[in-house]
Amino acid sequence: MKRIYLILSAFLFTLTAFSQKQMSIEDAVLGRYSYLYPRQLSRLQWLSDDKLIYVANDTIWETGVKKNDKKLLISGTALKDAASKKEIDFARIPAFTTQNANELVFNSGNTISVFNLKNSQFECALEIPEGAEVPDFSAEGQSVAYVKGQNLFILKGGKEMQVTNETQEGIVCGRYVHRREFGIEKGTFWSPSGKYLAFYRKDESMVKDYPLVDFMTCEAEETPVKYPMAGMTSHQVTLGIYNTETGETTYLKSGGPDDHYLTNISWGPNEEFIYMAELNREQNHMQLNQYRVAGGEKVKTILEESRSTYVEPQHPILFSKTNDNQFYYWTRNDGWFHVYLYNTDGKLIKQLTKGDWEVTEFYGTDAKENYAYIQATKESPLDRHIYRVNIKNGAIEKLDSEAGTHDADFSPSFTYFTDKWSADENPGQTDLLTSSGKLVYNISKAENTLADYQLGENKIVKLTAADGTTDLYARMILPTNFNPNKKYPTIVYVYGGPHVQLVRNTWHNAADWWFYYMASQGYILFTVDSRGSANRGQAFEEVIHRQLGIEETKDQMKGIEYLKSLPYVDQNRIGVHGWSFGGFMTLNLMTRQPETFKVGVAGGPVVDWDMYEVMYGERYMDTPQENPEGYNESNMLNHVADLQGKLMLIHGVQDETVVMQHSMKFLRECIEQDKQVDFFAYPTHEHNVRGKDRVHLMQKISQYFFDYLKESPQKQNISQAF
Numbered sequence: 001m002k003r004i005y006l007i008l009s010a011f012l013f014t015l016t017a018f019s020q021k022q023m024s025i026e027d028a029v030l031g032r033y034s035y036l037y038p039r040q041l042s043r044l045q046w047l048s049d050d051k052l053i054y055v056a057n058d059t060i061w062e063t064g065v066k067k068n069d070k071k072l073l074i075s076g077t078a079l080k081d082a083a084s085k086k087e088i089d090f091a092r093i094p095a096f097t098t099q100n101a102n103e104l105v106f107n108s109g110n111t112i113s114v115f116n117l118k119n120s121q122f123e124c125a126l127e128i129p130e131g132a133e134v135p136d137f138s139a140e141g142q143s144v145a146y147v148k149g150q151n152l153f154i155l156k157g158g159k160e161m162q163v164t165n166e167t168q169e170g171i172v173c174g175r176y177v178h179r180r181e182f183g184i185e186k187g188t189f190w191s192p193s194g195k196y197l198a199f200y201r202k203d204e205s206m207v208k209d210y211p212l213v214d215f216m217t218c219e220a221e222e223t224p225v226k227y228p229m230a231g232m233t234s235h236q237v238t239l240g241i242y243n244t245e246t247g248e249t250t251y252l253k254s255g256g257p258d259d260h261y262l263t264n265i266s267w268g269p270n271e272e273f274i275y276m277a278e279l280n281r282e283q284n285h286m287q288l289n290q291y292r293v294a295g296g297e298k299v300k301t302i303l304e305e306s307r308s309t310y311v312e313p314q315h316p317i318l319f320s321k322t323n324d325n326q327f328y329y330w331t332r333n334d335g336w337f338h339v340y341l342y343n344t345d346g347k348l349i350k351q352l353t354k355g356d357w358e359v360t361e362f363y364g365t366d367a368k369e370n371y372a373y374i375q376a377t378k379e380s381p382l383d384r385h386i387y388r389v390n391i392k393n394g395a396i397e398k399l400d401s402e403a404g405t406h407d408a409d410f411s412p413s414f415t416y417f418t419d420k421w422s423a424d425e426n427p428g429q430t431d432l433l434t435s436s437g438k439l440v441y442n443i444s445k446a447e448n449t450l451a452d453y454q455l456g457e458n459k460i461v462k463l464t465a466a467d468g469t470t471d472l473y474a475r476m477i478l479p480t481n482f483n484p485n486k487k488y489p490t491i492v493y494v495y496g497g498p499h500v501q502l503v504r505n506t507w508h509n510a511a512d513w514w515f516y517y518m519a520s521q522g523y524i525l526f527t528v529d530s531r532g533s534a535n536r537g538q539a540f541e542e543v544i545h546r547q548l549g550i551e552e553t554k555d556q557m558k559g560i561e562y563l564k565s566l567p568y569v570d571q572n573r574i575g576v577h578g579w580s581f582g583g584f585m586t587l588n589l590m591t592r593q594p595e596t597f598k599v600g601v602a603g604g605p606v607v608d609w610d611m612y613e614v615m616y617g618e619r620y621m622d623t624p625q626e627n628p629e630g631y632n633e634s635n636m637l638n639h640v641a642d643l644q645g646k647l648m649l650i651h652g653v654q655d656e657t658v659v660m661q662h663s664m665k666f667l668r669e670c671i672e673q674d675k676q677v678d679f680f681a682y683p684t685h686e687h688n689v690r691g692k693d694r695v696h697l698m699q700k701i702s703q704y705f706f707d708y709l710k711e712s713p714q715k716q717n718i719s720q721a722f
Contacts (some may be wrong), residue, residue, distance in 0.1 A: 014471045020454035022480070022520045025702065027453075028513035032256060038446030038507065040426035044418065048101035049411045052418070052432075052443075054282040065416055066433065067441040068663055071169075071578045074120065086122045088113055099139045111138050112144050121183055126155050134175060134186065141244065147174040152188070152199055154244060163242045163249065170205030170226070176509075177237045178201045178478040182263035182279065182617040183314035189265045193676070196240045196293060198274060201251070204235040212654055215683050226655050230631075231624040234259040236719055239276065241293055241372055250296040254278060254289070261615070266316040267323045272298065277313040283619045286311040288329075290344065302346040305333060309545045310619045317342075318362070322369050324513020328352075330362045333537040339372060341391070343594035353388050353396070358535050359385055361407070365391070366414040366435065373410060373417075373435070375392060379403075382460065382473060382505040386419060388435065400438035402426075405506045410435070416442065422507040424458070450508075456480045456519030458509055463562055465531055466554035470540065474559055475503045477515050487572035490524040490563055492587070492597075497581030498541055498620065502527050502536045514698055523705070526563060530555030546630040547611060548620055549588040554712040556589060560596055572598065575709045577701060580602035583649075584636070587666070590647055591639035599708045601701050603650045604640045604687050607636045607662035646708040648678040650697070678704070 021027075027036060041054040050065045058076035076093050083090045094108035103123070104115045112135065114124040124142050130144040130432055132153070143156040145163075150176035152163040152429075164173040175187040177200045189198040191451050209224035228234040236258040254262060256278065264277040274293055279286045287304045290299040305311045313331070319328040320341075326349060329340045334351075337358040341349040350721045352372055353359055361375035361384075369389040378396070379385055384405045389396050400406045404423030411417065414435050416676060422428040428446040433439055456478045463472040464565040479488055493515065495502055504510045515525040529536075530552045532544040543551045563569045576597050578586045583605025609621050609631055624631045632638060651663040663679065670677045680700055682689050689697040 021270070021452050023453055023455070023513060023517040025514075025517055025698055026695060028517040029698050030692070033359045036449045036451055036513065038422075040420070040428055040430055040444045040446050043096070043576075044100045044409075044430065044443070045098055046411045046418075047098050049413050049415050051101070053098065053718060058093060060093065061405060063443075078120065081488055082115070082120055082122055082183055083113070086113065086125045093357070095374050105133075105137065105139060107137075114139070114142070114257075122151075126402065127463075128155065129153075129160070133189070136186065136188040138190040138191065138194035138197075140192065141190065143244065144188075144193055145174065145188045145197055145199070147172070147187075149292070152242075154197065154242070156244065161244070161247065163199070164201070164240070166201075168205060170207070171201065171242070173201045174199045175202065176200070177235070179615050181276075181619075182261060182312065183316075184263060188365055188608050189267070191267045191271045195244055196267075196271060197244065198267075199240050199242065201238045201240055202263070203237070203637070204231050207235050210435045210635050210659065212656065215378075215653065221547075223654075227615045227656070227659065230589065230612055230614055230621065232614065234281070234614045234659060237262050239274075240267070240429070241274065241296065250293070252276070252291045252296040253298055254291075254438040255298070257281060260490075264313050264316040266319070266327075269319050275302070275317055277316075279311065279313060279568055281614075281618070282622070283310045283312070285309065288317070291457065300346075302344060303329075303342065304408075305655075306330065307550075310544045312526055312619065315362070318364065320366060320369060321367055323556075326371070327364065328365075328574075330359060332538050339374065339389070350391075350394070352391065354394075357381075358537060360535060363408055364414070365408055371414075371435070373408065373414065375407065377535055380505070381471075383450050383504065384504075388415070388437075395638065397437065399433060399435075401437075401439075403505060405504060412516055416440070422446075424507065424509050428506045430636070454480050454520070456525075458511055460503060460505075460509055461562065463528065463610065466529075466558055467543075468553065470531060472528055472530065473560065474505045474526060474562070475509045475511060476529040476606050477511060477519050479524060480520045480608050484567060484568050487570040488522060488524050488568055489570055489575065489705075489711075490526055491705060491709070492559065492576045492589070493525060493572065493582075494528045494556060494576055494578040494585045495580075496528075496530045496532055496533060496556065496578075496585045497548075498654070500581070501529055503529045514702075517698075518702065518705070519620055521702075521706070522710070524563075524569065526559060528559035530557055530559075533695045544620060546621055546627050547636045548630075549584065549592075550633070552585060553592050554672060554697065556585070557593060557596070560593075573709050573711070575599035575601075575705055577601040577603075581606065583658070587636040587639075587647075590645055591636065591642045594642050594644035598645045599705060600645060601650065602647065603657045603701075604652060605636075605649060605662060606658050607666045609634055611659065611661055611665075637665060637669045640666070640673045640675055643670070643673075643675050643677075646678070646704075647699075648680065648704050650680050650682070650689075650700070652687060652689065653681050654686045657687040 031707050044054040047053045048449040052063050062073040080090045096104045110128040112126045116123045126144045135243045136145045145154050150166050154161045187200040190686045199670045203225040207226040207228045210227035212223045213223045259281045261279040264274040288302045289306050294313040296472045315330040317327040325344045338353040340351050357378045359376045360375050363373040365372045384398045386406050386408045406419050406421040408417045419431045427448050430443040458477045461474050465472050532552045576589050583602040586600045649663045
């Protein structure tokens with residue numbers, strides 16, 4: 001009887017496996033963020049302290065903090081009818097935000113409009129002119145700022161005001177600066193009342209034009225960009241403040257060297273002062289400075305940070321809700337990202353959080369400032385949990401209950417919050433909790449969109465770094481229908497650089513669906529977050545300083561040691577693939593460890609850090625003049641002679657991040673060294689390949705591994721895999 005049961009179980013298991021879908025390349029690329037994306041409630045957000053709104057079936061719904069307290073707020077038809085009265089065209093419900101309990105702000109095409117929920121009418125509609133870019137709306141001032149060409153404009157009450165009048169080539173106002181480093185994402189900053197607009201003025205006239213070529217025209221055309229390379233002249237930035245009532249502009253008298261960095265702009269509560277983190281070009285000394293809005297004079301330096309490596313301010317200060325002379329400062333001052341409370345004289349009131357873990361989000365405080373609310377890695381570097389911190393005594397409470405990655409959205413007074421989270425086996429759900437962590441009810445749960453697919457086993461393993469003490473985390477995906485008695489080829493997917501963490505406890509451990517596709521073709525996929533990657537503290541990240549690629553490669557090889565210890569890993573068939581910093585790491589591994597890696601695909605790779613941009617490159621490497629040995633050792637051109645395996649480089653022709661020059665120089669050196677490599681270019685793409693063309697890219701990469709990492713005669717043709 002037992003024998004019959006075992007045979008039947010094996011038969012049912014085999015039948016189930018054959019009935020499941022195999023991941024196709026189209027599923028892996030196009031489906032990842034469309035039909036295979038786990039859906040929850042659309043545009044869920046707080047309307048008031050006890051009401052949430054979301055969109056479903058072309059209708060905006062309202063739901064209360066009591067379960068099933070749901071009602072229709074406004075239908076798509078009614079909204080479109082109200083919009084038409086203001087000559088606003090809503091084909092569907094556009095993106096919107098809640099301004100307060102009675103108003104919604106819609107952003108549709110070139111129109112920003114305010115809808116009053118009480119009378120179901122549009123109170124304000126600002127139509128942005130044709131050609132305007134980067135609009136920035138001030139709800140309080142009922143104004144929108146935008147850029148046309150190189151100048152900044154404001155539209156208010158149907159009247160357009162021109163803020164700047166720049167005519168010299170190379171000067172632009174109102175756009176992001178410093179190549180989006182230091183947490184910079186935009187170039188305009190409205191004051192709380194909407195009376196003032198702070199904006200960046202960037203002068204790039206002293207930076208040499210870098211030629212990008214558009215080959216898609218009848219005659220190829222040059223489209224130059226400003227690209228300051230490490231050690232070269234960088235652009236110069238100032239911060240202006242425009243008064244919408246007087247029409248006058250004042251520029252802050254920041255002084256100092258022309259090529260310093262102006263970051264983390266914050267308005268004071270009463271708009272008398274504005275605050276800015278200023279970083280020297282060496283990026284090892286930061287001052288948080290206070291300026292008077294009227295006149296732009298510097299009042300004082302509130303605090304400073306200096307390090308022998310680098311200081312990287314990323315978060316503007318947040319002022320207290322109960323004391324205008326105190327603010328919260330989120331920084332890595334003690335080696336880990338933590339939250340501090342200071343006063344505007346620069347006195348440290350207290351350090352709110354402390355420990356060998358990182359605050360990864362600071363949500364703010366309740367109205368009376370009894371508690372501060374954070375997201376952090378306190379339990380594990382793989383997880384993100386929501387905590388509240390008692391501001392008076394520092395006690396910390398975890399507010400969620402399940403392992404995974406949690407992100408909170410708090411109600412206006414921090415009475416409740418929505419907890420949107422996922423974990424390895426949880427595609428995502430959103431729960432409603434009180435600010436003390438009590439579960440009110442589950443709002444939504446995403447369906448498992450991969451339930452019908454046969455997937456390889458996905459697991460996280462812990463390793464020890466090359467320093468012999470530090471924990472590393474790796475993700476391994478085994479082939480479908482895995483047989484431990486067989487030997488399989490392995491592809492190492494690598495990044496390894498700052499600001500990126502590839503292995504996390506989210507759905508499927510943050511794996512890319514392409515990994516599952518390759519697993520279905522008989523490959524093991526393996527990824528290690530080496531030292532140098534994100535969210536593990538200053539010492540973990542800064543080990544790469546002045547020597548990019550060295551310690552990261554050592555840690556990646558600890559992952560290889562682990563792989564080689566497994567009886568089912570074919571040690572003679574190990575490949576590597578990565579993009580950008582990961583492309584650089586692919587070249588490192590292919591040249592520094594040629595006996596290990598048989599095949600490599602390097603996408604958009606940095607080859608020589610001399611040719612990378614100032615802000616990022618000099619932070620981690622200093623200048624080429626200061627660190628010639630480090631630049632020389634990290635230059636992949638100097639390691640081409642050691643290349644043995646099959647290598648393909650892929651590059652976007654319009655890449656403004658890692659310019660095509662990197663790949664061209666590497667190819668030229670390969671010719672000089674009589675090394676055969678392969679190369680593929682994407683003519684209309686920038687730093688990565690997006691849209692439908694990405695299917696072509698992943699076909700190209702997959703086929704390369706099929707051709708050179710599979711054992712003959714099992715070599716596959718990709719057309720048979722679809």
